[in-house]
Amino acid sequence: MYEEREVLVGGQPLRLAIPWTEVLLQPSAGPDGPVENPPVRLYDTSGPGGDPETGLPRLREPWLTARGDCEELEPMGRGAATGADRGGERAGFPPFRGPARVIRRAKAGRRPTQLAYARAGVVTAEMAFAALREGVDPEVVRAEVAAGRAIVPANVNHPEAEPMVIGRRFLTKVNANLGTSSVRSSVAEELEKLAWATRFGADTVMDLSTGPAIGTTREWLIRNSPVPVGTVPIYEALERVGGRPEALSWEVFRDTVVEQAEQGVDYMTIHAGVRLAFVPLTVGRVTGIVSRGGSIMAAWCLAHHEENFLYTNFEELCEILARYDVAFSLGDGLRPGSVADANDEAQLAELRTLGELTEVAWAHDVQVMIEGPGHVPLDKVAENVALQQEWCHGAPFYTLGPLTTDVAPGYDHITSAIGAAVIAMAGTALLCYVTPKEHLGLPDREDVRAGMVAYKIAAHAADVAKGHPGARAWDDALSKARFEFRWEDQFDLALDPERARAFHDQTLPAPAAKTAHFCSMCGPKFCSMRISADLRRAASAGAGAGPETVDPAVAAGLAAKAAEFRARGGELYVSPAELASSPAQLAVSGGAGSPTTPG
């Protein structure tokens, strides 16, 4: 559902439609009749949906137009930005032929970035939108963005995205990697994975395509993505030079970045920290360089024996990104690929460089986040955040996992969800998910689901641990429903309602079981939750919540209840059928404040 909200932006009232998943709950059974449970609103990233052929509605179009800081170019002849690809059409990769659009680019002398506005004290519509869905004041988002501690990735050419904020003061976010490879791919498959990723809560997605028709795939994804889209432009640049890293050049890379920026990519992974001098530091590693971008740049440096061209041309790159408000995701090309290599010299040397580059980007009003590992044993996780926050001046941290052990290929969504929860608790703002196929194959739709759910768990567990305002309300609502045997509410509140329902029905498929006061774990006689509920009623009939030793009043109440229970002959375990047919008994165990009501 979308909730209409009116906020003041720049002194002007602005109507925003904030997306929520609203879960309506059944009432609880109280001593004096049903007690309403308020609906629970959950953060929702699935977007408005619609026909992929036309793309999503352009939510941000009026805001962008109103700001007037961009010129609007005709897309004709602008290459990949129109959805065309070098090499023409391929099977499975039809061009996107949705409604015409303009390409926006900063007017001369203007900086249309969220960072520039935030620094100027302006709350943009994007910041307001992001704030409202977080449940915080828009000014908090502005202040955090201005300080560099948060980013609102929002390319002026991706008007379809619903704005969101990445920063340690906000809800922990999750990125889902999508993308084709030369081994397997089609646009339809990628769109399906995009839909599943956002259905299960992806806050951003990255298109990591390396196969054919990279530009076409990306056009389809951006036009249909309700969340910011990131890329690693070096992949496409490498395709453009026939897959030979030594043939790469700043010019080819720059042109690729411009085209992607005009298409609407919201943030780009840039491996500018893989400096020539750091390459030898990886030689003694167990797993060398495992980042694709990192190894490409290392190969280039080595082939030319020159400094990384992304590093030497970083200021020009900043100017390009500033024009479209593309955020930097400064890549960790030297991240460890095994627990053995964690927190080593190569990794930390690069991290220091990313800290230098952060300040350069900020000087150009470009938003920045910093990528992190990878594979890290649990005892070294927190150090990663501490060093990143210190060296990178508080810029948001964006980590891949980390995997906490290397021994479980096929289950790396779990090995890494453990690390992800711990690193998020320590302050990571955005988690890049890992699917069960990591190290083994290309994820399909079900892998996307498995990876997303594992990471939403990690992110939420961290938010609960951090005491994020409102985070635990979701747990409490579900636990209350569980304790009260409101099965449908439990399913509806679950992170994956379909799975929860299916698992329950495997053992107890009958519709009546969904209102039963027990489950298949123990069966009706042994249900601890039921016994416990009965106990509570009994105890509360005597007195309120408890002292360290039994209060005389409570003791008296308990004794009275004890006599009563014995008189009833052990009717603690009333079957659901009996419960239904014997309201008088229910009223007794319901308490009603009178310990003398006979059973």
Next chain:
Amino acid sequence: MYEEREVLVGGQPLRLAIPWTEVLLQPSAGPDGPVENPPVRLYDTSGPGGDPETGLPRLREPWLTARGDCEELEPMGRGAATGADRGGERAGFPPFRGPARVIRRAKAGRRPTQLAYARAGVVTAEMAFAALREGVDPEVVRAEVAAGRAIVPANVNHPEAEPMVIGRRFLTKVNANLGTSSVRSSVAEELEKLAWATRFGADTVMDLSTGPAIGTTREWLIRNSPVPVGTVPIYEALERVGGRPEALSWEVFRDTVVEQAEQGVDYMTIHAGVRLAFVPLTVGRVTGIVSRGGSIMAAWCLAHHEENFLYTNFEELCEILARYDVAFSLGDGLRPGSVADANDEAQLAELRTLGELTEVAWAHDVQVMIEGPGHVPLDKVAENVALQQEWCHGAPFYTLGPLTTDVAPGYDHITSAIGAAVIAMAGTALLCYVTPKEHLGLPDREDVRAGMVAYKIAAHAADVAKGHPGARAWDDALSKARFEFRWEDQFDLALDPERARAFHDQTLPAPAAKTAHFCSMCGPKFCSMRISADLRRAASAGAGAGPETVDPAVAAGLAAKAAEFRARGGELYVSPAELASSPAQLAVSGGAGSPTTPG
């Protein structure tokens, strides 16, 4: 495989067959030809296998006989211990009719417990066996058991079990819960789950049956279990009184415990800490009492308004358990059932009581471990271990999860593996697994697998983080295989080889892909691992591992290699087919110490 080892036990040589999973590895490709990789030995709990109708061989029989501290009773007419059940035979529950056995019980004045022997300075065969499979000195096991910091659960009536040790100085262990319920069950299904649990590394199992034919089910499980078996005797006691907690009595419970002890249960969950005075402390909770045993005892206390009979008869219980060397698993009947209730007054009041009871049990030479939560937000996990270790005098901690959020029914193996890894890193010795069916239904074979793998990951991640000697060797061997594209070695070393292989084959089914120097993630051209391997060869041709800035020698080497690579026209990305057909080229990129060898 079993490795024959001879050790001195009590000055006498003893031959022990230590179980291992031995993974043979392919050689690495070195500059001067293949370099052997030593086999990797992994801890193995799957046992010797065999026909379930006859049960496992009785490994410990000669040790027990040699100690001569037990009388040997005829099992005839001793009720459930023979595998008979009240109510006779039921479909799906045939009696176990394996070879005859005697029932052992302490001779008058003897204490046949591992704790008694350890305190007397004696290393038992059980301690030696447990030590050798851990890779530690047997004296370390003895000393830890003597101090109460570890237990070797080894009922004198479970001679089939391969001894193991539970304690924070040793490998983190995992327990798998099995058991029938009134809703669904059969012996065959439970035996299958037992086999899957130990195949995937269960160190102990608990039979939590609550359905029909509890005794028969347990007999089948114990006679076929290569790992210690735990139970919660109150479940069976409750069955014996028709499911009415208020009808329970110390006498019924005691008789149940004796029969289970004579059957061979190695440890028993005893909810002696659910004291009458603590019950009112649960009234204000979101989820009351969620432990079945806890709620049964609370119901009993309430119905009688008397102190818990397990608490008041605890010394007699100790004497019974001492006779068979059954270990206490002091149950946390008041554990939190939601993150909202974590670390509350009720939970901590019970924990303090468990600390008192620990000292009582130790006075009777009975081994003790302490059960812990449950549902705990990540920020409160470490406190649980700190308080337990302090209040319970260092007795091993045995925790269920904990789940770090309540919002993901259907995925609680993941919500809890996160908590399990963190609590194990903090010092928990035994983790009770949680399956994906938790809160929803009864686990089947696949759920057992999913739960076990998630928990072996958590346990191993903790062991790596704790720096447990040898733990990381497994990770390093797998990572090295990964980096060198030894696919079969990666699969064989994986925690779940079948799954790893299947996932790889989904994308690249051809046999040739298992020797390919790339995977489906990136395809042949983009493989970072390959690029990285090439880089390493190039760099090592120039010099050794790396300085902070480029050493002149390295730089010279890199420059030479740079020229060479350019001369070869970008042959960094040789396809596997080319590699196979062009050994000369391989030799070049392999380095061979000569930067001048032409491509």
